[in-house]
Amino acid sequence: MEITDSVLKLLLQLVSSAFQRCRLAEDLCRLSVLLDQSTGNDPPITCISISDTGIGCNLKEFQDLRCPREFNGAKFWAILTMAYCDADGLLSVKTTCFSDDEVYCYHINLDESISNKRQKRQASQAKNGANFSGTEVSLSVFGSMDVLVAPITSFFQKMLVLQIPNVTMDLIVNQVENSPGTQTHYVFVVNAEKTPCFTASNLERLKSGLEDYVLRHRNCLDIMCEHCFSDREHLKVGSGTACSEENRKKTGGTMEVVIVISDLLETTRSCSRSCDGKTEVLYFDNFSPSPIPQAALSALKKIDWKSYGLVLASVNDQDGHVFLEWENFPSYVQIQIVLHWYHNQYPTRQRTEPGINLVKKGIKNSLNDLKAKHEGFLLSSHARKICSYVPDLARSIAGLIFSSTDIDFQGDCLSVLGFQPQEAERDAVEDYIQRKIVTVIGMNERKPQKDQEAAASFLFFEGDSETSYFEDEEIECEYYSTTLE
Amino acid sequence: MEENSGLSSMKFFSDQHLSYADILRPHEARARIEVSVLNLLRILNSPDPAISDLSLINRKRSNSCINQGILTDVSYIFLSTSFTKSSLTNAKTAKAFVRVWKVMEICFQILLQEKRVTQRELFYKLLCDSPEYFSSQIEVNRSVQDVVALLRCSRYSLGIMASSRGLVAGRLFLQEPDKEAVDCSECGSSGFAISGDINLLDNTIMRSDARYIIVVEKHAIFHRLVEDRVFNHIPCVFITAKGYPDIATRFFLHRMSTTFPDLPILALVDWNPAGLAILCTFKFGSVGMGLEAYRYACNVKWIGLRGDDLNLIPQESLVPLKPKDSQIAKSLLSSKILQGNYRDELSLMVETGKRAEIEALYCHGYDYLGKYIATKIVQGKYI
Numbered sequence: 001m002e003i004t005d006s007v008l009k010l011l012l013q014l015v016s017s018a019f020q021r022c023r024l025a026e027d028l029c030r031l032s033v034l035l036d037q038s039t040g041n042d043p044p045i046t047c048i049s050i051s052d053t054g055i056g057c058n059l060k061e062f063q064d065l066r067c068p069r070e071f072n073g074a075k076f077w078a079i080l081t082m083a084y085c086d087a088d089g090l091l092s093v094k095t096t097c098f099s100d101d102e103v104y105c106y107h108i109n110l111d112e113s114i115s116n117k118r119q120k121r122q123a124s125q126a127k128n129g130a131n132f133s134g135t136e137v138s139l140s141v142f143g144s145m146d147v148l149v150a151p152i153t154s155f156f157q158k159m160l161v162l163q164i165p166n167v168t169m170d171l172i173v174n175q176v177e178n179s180p181g182t183q184t185h186y187v188f189v190v191n192a193e194k195t196p197c198f199t200a201s202n203l204e205r206l207k208s209g210l211e212d213y214v215l216r217h218r219n220c221l222d223i224m225c226e227h228c229f230s231d232r233e234h235l236k237v238g239s240g241t242a243c244s245e246e247n248r249k250k251t252g253g254t255m256e257v258v259i260v261i262s263d264l265l266e267t268t269r270s271c272s273r274s275c276d277g278k279t280e281v282l283y284f285d286n287f288s289p290s291p292i293p294q295a296a297l298s299a300l301k302k303i304d305w306k307s308y309g310l311v312l313a314s315v316n317d318q319d320g321h322v323f324l325e326w327e328n329f330p331s332y333v334q335i336q337i338v339l340h341w342y343h344n345q346y347p348t349r350q351r352t353e354p355g356i357n358l359v360k361k362g363i364k365n366s367l368n369d370l371k372a373k374h375e376g377f378l379l380s381s382h383a384r385k386i387c388s389y390v391p392d393l394a395r396s397i398a399g400l401i402f403s404s405t406d407i408d409f410q411g412d413c414l415s416v417l418g419f420q421p422q423e424a425e426r427d428a429v430e431d432y433i434q435r436k437i438v439t440v441i442g443m444n445e446r447k448p449q450k451d452q453e454a455a456a457s458f459l460f461f462e463g464d465s466e467t468s469y470f471e472d473e474e475i476e477c478e479y480y481s482t483t484l485e
Numbered sequence: 486m487e488e489n490s491g492l493s494s495m496k497f498f499s500d501q502h503l504s505y506a507d508i509l510r511p512h513e514a515r516a517r518i519e520v521s522v523l524n525l526l527r528i529l530n531s532p533d534p535a536i537s538d539l540s541l542i543n544r545k546r547s548n549s550c551i552n553q554g555i556l557t558d559v560s561y562i563f564l565s566t567s568f569t570k571s572s573l574t575n576a577k578t579a580k581a582f583v584r585v586w587k588v589m590e591i592c593f594q595i596l597l598q599e600k601r602v603t604q605r606e607l608f609y610k611l612l613c614d615s616p617e618y619f620s621s622q623i624e625v626n627r628s629v630q631d632v633v634a635l636l637r638c639s640r641y642s643l644g645i646m647a648s649s650r651g652l653v654a655g656r657l658f659l660q661e662p663d664k665e666a667v668d669c670s671e672c673g674s675s676g677f678a679i680s681g682d683i684n685l686l687d688n689t690i691m692r693s694d695a696r697y698i699i700v701v702e703k704h705a706i707f708h709r710l711v712e713d714r715v716f717n718h719i720p721c722v723f724i725t726a727k728g729y730p731d732i733a734t735r736f737f738l739h740r741m742s743t744t745f746p747d748l749p750i751l752a753l754v755d756w757n758p759a760g761l762a763i764l765c766t767f768k769f770g771s772v773g774m775g776l777e778a779y780r781y782a783c784n785v786k787w788i789g790l791r792g793d794d795l796n797l798i799p800q801e802s803l804v805p806l807k808p809k810d811s812q813i814a815k816s817l818l819s820s821k822i823l824q825g826n827y828r829d830e831l832s833l834m835v836e837t838g839k840r841a842e843i844e845a846l847y848c849h850g851y852d853y854l855g856k857y858i859a860t861k862i863v864q865g866k867y868i
Contacts, residue, residue: 386573386576392587392617393582400519401522403594404593406515416523416526418530433526439534440529444574
């Protein structure tokens, strides 16, 4: 018998709550998930324990949890192997805050819909003057724990993207089937050297986290994959924020978007994990990985990707995992996107989802940020075509400057560009002009359409211009041979 | 009626809107190029950077105006002050934009070396330098015209020499500076080649005892007339551009008309729209080269081949108009400058759908052409 998705969902919700408690503790915390499979049962029973050293638990969290079907089954197959594993379909919760004198214990019956009957207080345990806070939630379910390991690991790997530095997560898997039993220990810790400091903003962390996620192939590796990437510095990262104001109807919230684009190395072919050109979109809801809501999915579809030189082929939603596929996409480029929506106040009773426009705004801000930081990048195909002419134009202009015999003219040109006349080298000047023009083209793209039409000032005359585009027109009377004199 | 008089009085002031190309010395032309470079760089590196658009005088019919000769009997087409933009940020004009700069670069070098090149030579140089941008002579020519429209100076000022197709023969003596005078009646049946160097043409001394200047459309006809020394029977000078007139030949004709103002200028063209188009170019100028060439309009009159000569030629020599002819006819008919009697001739061509070449007159004998011209002159039958 398999553990089903609804159990997994419950588990992840509990882990997520534990994580929030750790995050809010603002102190070094640990979150541990222990999976224990008791032997001898058929079907097997797995005992799960989620413990954290965060702030004490507020029992309101449990009010919205629903009971998965499998709990009831376990009632009839209870064999207690470990003291903390309670097999009668209840959640066993122990929690304490710093200021508390005791550890409070509860049993929460998820099956029970009437709220005041759900939780039953049990005998408290004494703290004997010790100062600590934390929570432990235990439950047991039908089914083999093998199916839990991968999703929980993946969940933790995603959590690392948030780069909350004070929380260390681990997963301990006890297999006691064979003797001596095996214990596998997975640890997920934010790399202290590389991450932004404790005072960094959520957005900074998100950026750093997504970079790591990309470099370590979705955090499956401990260090950057050297087959695929040369250097962290070669990643192109853009970030954007959009906020919604607090009002009577809803709590305020912030949408943060980070986009990382990487150029893969030639050796990426020898890497077994290299991506297949699809873009993964991660979604976080209030510091917890979550399936992507409909509004965000619609926003992704509605972004005008063409103006950034990308053509969206399809948006695939596989159980909340979203992948974007592009048309005519080079195989050596990878794009990774993360969206994080959180309320400005926590905890909040009234959780809302972001609106489609807010998500779009966040994504656009992020794309524009990328474009601004990397001139000549993410240009629409129209602009890229123009940029292909720019090196020749720069060469001509540099040619004009350097072939002049008028020293004053040369000096003027070079000083306008910011070069010292005596020290300027032609290649450097040409390069500078080229980069400047490409930047202007990129900037021009980001202006709203109407501003783009309002042209730069003319080279010579402020004529009343007929803004008819210069077209090669069959000029009257020039009908004879093509070799006009 | 009032409206008409109002319009006609405005004719005095039409020249205020004239855009023209200056004739500059090399250092002046270089200075204009330098100014355009500096302006571009200043705006590119300013706090609000942009790529300046090129402001080119619009070489379209919509920007062409007519100066009806009031005190003279010369009318001409000129380009007015409407501009068109060539912008790098517009995909349609981006490549043309780069071409202008490339041409400016080469012209700048030519001016520094104080050389002169023909447009053909320019084409080959650009083809080697930047093959992706220049694939045909037409592109080069148009880009050159763009530079002319931008800097507002003649091609000659940019160091581009007109290659001339023109030939002259007849009762004319030409003396180039520091050279012997050349007798154009002793140049053999191919005549004397008109130089492409406008400066040289400007400084050539002309002496003539001719009574007429006859412009001939086709080389073959010119050849026949010169070989038969028709210019001795009718004291005249024959000029041909061997087809559509180049600027040097037009300049030469203009120079002749100012040096010998009493000589009527008569044109001998085929009876077809293309022939008339050639005549009109000598007479009024063209939109395509309007910035430079407005000055060289001359009062050319149409002597033949005309509608009322059709009885002189056999029916078989009237052949159908080609589609291109119809296009040309349509274009000419829509031009405001075309006078009534020319319109009538064109309309006749279009209505009958026929055209005829001057060679058709040879049915009366190879020497008939001279007689034909003489008769027409004597009868004053030119329009």
